[in-house]
Amino acid sequence: MLKRKMIKNFGWPLKTAMRETEVTRLYPEVMMELPENERGIHELDATTCIGCASCARVCPNSCIEMVHFKFGNPLKNKKMQFPQIDFGRCMFCGLCVDECPVECLKMGKKVVMAGWERKDIVKSPDFLATKRFTAKEVADLEAEAKRVAAEKAVAAAAKKASAAKEAPAKEGAAKKPAKEGAAANGPAKKAAAEAKPKEGGAA
Amino acid sequence: MTNASEVLSSIQSAFPGAVLDSRVESDRRLWATIDSKKILDVCKHLSTKLNFDHYSGAAGVDWIARKEMEVVEIMASHGTHQVVAMLKVKTPRENPSVKSLTGLYWNANWYEREIWEMFGINFEGHPELWPLLLSDELMGAWPWRKDYKGYPDLTTGERAVKISTPEGYTEYHIPPTPAEVEAGTVVVERPKYPTLREREEKEIKSDSEMIMHLGPQHAMVPGPFLLDVLVEGERVHKAFLDLGYIHKGIEKIMENRSWLQGITYTDRMCYVASLSNNECYCGAVEKILGLEVPLRAQYIRVILEELSRIQSHLIGTGEFLTLIAGVGYAPWQYMIIDRENIISLIESVTGARLTHTFVRFGGVRNDLPAGFADQCKKVLPYMKSRTEEFIELFAQDPIYHKRMDGVGIIRPDDAKRMGVSGPPLRATGVAYDMRKEDPILVYPELDFKVVTGTKGDSADRIDVRLREMLESIHIIEQCLDRIPEGPIRTEVKVPKKVPAGEAYYRVEDPRGEMGMYVISDGGDKPYRVKVRGPFYATFQTLTPLLEGTYIADAVAIAGSMDGCPSEADR
Ligand code: SF4
Ligand code: SF4
Secondary structure, three states: OHHHHHHHHHHHHHHHHHHOOOOOOOOOOOOOOOOOOOOOOEEEEOOOOOOOOHHHHHOOOOOEEEEEOOOOOOOOOOOOEEEEEEOOOOOOOOHHHHHOOOOOEEEOOOOOOOOOOHHHHEEOHHHHEEEOOOHHHHHHHHHHHHHHHHHHHHHHHHHHHHHHHHHHHOOHHHHHHHHHHHHHHHHHHHHHHHHHHHHHHHO | OOOHHHHHHHHHHHOOOOEEEEEEEEOOEEEEEEOOOOHHHHHHHHHHHOOOOEEEEEEEEEEOOOOEEEEEEEEEOOOOOOOEEEEEEEEEOOOOEEEOOOOOOOOHHHHHHHHHHHHOOEEEOOOOOOOOOOOHHHOOOOOOOOOOOOOOOOOHHHHOEEEEOOOOOEEEEOOOOHHHHHHOOOOOOOOOOOOHHHHHHHHOOOOOEEEEEEOOOOOOOOOOOEEEEEEEOOEEEEEEEEOOOOOOOHHHHHHOOOHHHHHHHHHOOOHHHHHHHHHHHHHHHHHHHOOOOOHHHHHHHHHHHHHHHHHHHHHHHHHHHHHOHHHOHHHHHHHHHHHHHHHHHHHHHHOOOOOOOOEEOOEEOOOOOOOHHHHHHHHHHHHHHHHHHHHHHHHHOHHHHHHHOOOOOOOHHHHHHHOOOOHHHHOOOOOOOHHHHOOOOOHHHOOOOOOOOOOOOHHHHHHHHHHHHHHHHHHHHHHHHHOOOOOOEOOOOOOOOOOOEEEEEEEEEOOEEEEEEEEEOOOOOEEEEEEEOHHHHHHHOHHHHHOOOEHHHHHHHHHHOOOOHHHHHO
């Protein structure tokens, strides 16, 4: 009785061994199939990132640093600051992805990132960006950005000027800030004036 | 059935004036501030008259602005009623001291020791106020007080003084800076207590006895802890536990992280139970915020938590088999292969294999991917047949039974008294499961049994785990049938700052009762998070359980508890 049961149990691995398929992963020759939702290395859409640094603020490990990167959209990202991620510290929690207001940060299926030194796994926006503008597109966008900035400055100056005109009609308390505003506008106006011819030349 | 207001009025009528402040949050939660002089009497009343036979833990809170400290005793019952009483005792911040409950509840020992070493709150009448998690250097620094500034600082390396000992070793001494001494971060005066070694040596009664170390690095355990056994021949006379080898101070870290960031830390308390830890923390915060979780999200959470229970039980059982070796290695491999299927299922939803950071306040991170249900329908029946096969294998193997039957028996009364929970408790025959006791999410609508054992020995604990997997599969199948369409996150915008309040939330972790006590002071970070882990409670029972057993059984007993020192240490 005892023996029979034991033999039955010893037979079980044999039986299963015949039935099982291969389980050893053949990495790195064959990468296992990863699901769509995989949280691997980040992918940055540099054309839409607005440089708000929300991702950097929410990261529990402070592994995101905002750095300069050329091939983004200067219209939306005025200072051209993009996230750089230190994968030595990243734990792939995905909070940065959730927090991004324009959904330009994603996590993809790439997971290989080994390097010889610590600095090798600090990945710049250049590495992360899956979508980016070409140098020419960036130049065009920059020009556009300058034009928009100039227009805005002119509009603001005009508004301030009209506000300043209206100000004397109002009470004394309101006078001071309005005047200050007008004064502050002075340099801005000048800058706008300077920007305009330049832009014209570029065009 | 007793509810919270009845409990409150019973205390008030028995001890007029003892309740200084109270709040009945729901039928199941009572918050009361008890006069510190009366706490022992009130607890005695609760346990003898009102069936509060489950001392679930205690938390310390440092209210630095109010210049007082608080000890919150968490009391519940093993199924007689569902009220959880959170009894607070206040004590001034200068010389904080409260009465110890160790005389009433055996398992209060560790909880109070932890509060003592972290906050410096003295427990009058506690027999063993010795450090539990902290190392000797930090004793007396009271690191979880709010005015603790950190230790050591960044200049420590520069200040280190090299000393060569007569034996030829090199040691380093790090003198504190005057600023540190002033700030109180460096311990100038340490409390007096016997070291572990002194405690052990005191117990050696004769020449034939000796101390044997199992750990901190030992094949027996998935994480480091020190188990010293005092043996005479093959017999264990006494066991000593030393933990804290991977004390990460997660509770303190979470006080310094935003509410959202805290989720990532709950993952790391125990990686095989990370989803239920997520759930526990998020559930507590949702309670404070008063958030409703959409139905679909609730189902997703249940599905994933049950999947994670299956994979946790698989690894727990498999690991146990390697510990008792002999019968073990083949099934361990098979269990790991099967577990891979489950892990892949979870990964296809969360995108991570172990540390999921998946549950969010008021919902979940991702929806189920297309084809998830089909995949489940492929994997679950297979898992079911495999689990049934495992159960049969274990049941019929005579060698296994010769080895395991009657080893490490816990009787139901002892299990209740010692505060064990999860499979070790249910193996004794006590049907105590948070999914029934303190139902959350959609669990009340689902049909499942609480699996119990009869003997409470090691074999039973394994059997309970295996049969629980079948129940989990049953739960997931129901969920997949019923899951509605809809949003996966609440429409309400989750604020960055959580309004002031507190909540205690319990979930059934694969290892038992996991509870989190979260306090908010209205800021963007938690004021205090207390984690009441299941293995911490089970761990504590190991020392009495090992007394009188054979050395060879020590491993079988400890292994059958499915330990996770990482979660016990936090
Ligand atoms: S995944 Fe998490 S840890 Fe990594 S960069 Fe994003 S927020 Fe930071
Ligand atoms: S990636 Fe998203 S969150 Fe980060 S800076 Fe760009 S827009 Fe902001």
